[in-house]
Amino acid sequence: MKTSKKGNKKVKKIKKKVVAVSGGFDPLHIGHIRLFQEAKKLGDELVVILNNDHWLRKKKGSEFMVEEERKEIIEALQCVDRVIVSSHSKNINFKNVTDKSVCDDLAKIKPHIFANGGDRFADDIPEFKLCNKLGINMVFNVGHGGKVRSSSELLKNYTKKINPSSRAKLATGQER
Numbered sequence: 001m002k003t004s005k006k007g008n009k010k011v012k013k014i015k016k017k018v019v020a021v022s023g024g025f026d027p028l029h030i031g032h033i034r035l036f037q038e039a040k041k042l043g044d045e046l047v048v049i050l051n052n053d054h055w056l057r058k059k060k061g062s063e064f065m066v067e068e069e070r071k072e073i074i075e076a077l078q079c080v081d082r083v084i085v086s087s088h089s090k091n092i093n094f095k096n097v098t099d100k101s102v103c104d105d106l107a108k109i110k111p112h113i114f115a116n117g118g119d120r121f122a123d124d125i126p127e128f129k130l131c132n133k134l135g136i137n138m139v140f141n142v143g144h145g146g147k148v149r150s151s152s153e154l155l156k157n158y159t160k161k162i163n164p165s166s167r168a169k170l171a172t173g174q175e176r
Contacts, residue, residue: 017043020111021142022086022102024051026064028073031117035143039115040079042139047082047109048074049102055088084109101126110134115142 019042025032040046050071056063065073071083087104106114106127114131118141122128131138 016045017113018045018047018109018111019043019113019115020047020049020106020109021115021117022049022051022105023117024056024060024063025070025074026056026060028065028070031143033077035115035117036074036077036079038142038144039113039139042113042115042142043111045081046079047084047111048080049105049109050074050083050085051102052086052088055086058088101130103127103130106130106136107134111136113137113139115139117141117143 019039021035021039036046036048050067053063053067067085071085074080074083084105086102107130114127114136116125116138120140122138122140128138
């Protein structure tokens with residue numbers, strides 16, 4: 001808590017406890033909603049670091065929903081205070097880069113807590129070293145215990161159900 005003088009009165013500035021989560025959230029599903037809701041309970045402000053379209057294209061081949069739409073949907077959730085689109089460059093090359101993380105974004109935000117869902121563990125989080133260095137507390141298994149859904153599985157099941165010509169258009173980004 002910081003104090004400052006305003007006129008003759010001392011005004012106490014209470015620092016909000018900031019919690020950050022990150023992910024592609026493409027498409028958004030119930031597991032993500034539960035992650036956001038539970039993460040919000042860990043602090044005063046929930047910041048969602050949304051992996052941008054460049055990251056999704058390099059990591060998964062393409063995005064299902066563009067980042068602007070994903071951002072707007074997540075911002076509409078009552079439990080979310082802020083959404084920041086990740087700073088990954090469109091020139092990111094996962095084969096040649098060791099940092100696929102949101103470390104740059106975490107360093108800018110400097111949250112008190114970095115919350116992770118049920119499919120993440122300390123030994124597979126690239127942000128682990130940075131969080132230790134900056135004193136960011138890492139919390140795991142947030143979101144009602146374990147991985148509830150998978151965006152990749154949802155998309156895989158969806159593409160199995162659509163006709164072949166639509167599937168080809170989706171794969172090339174022609175149908176949106």
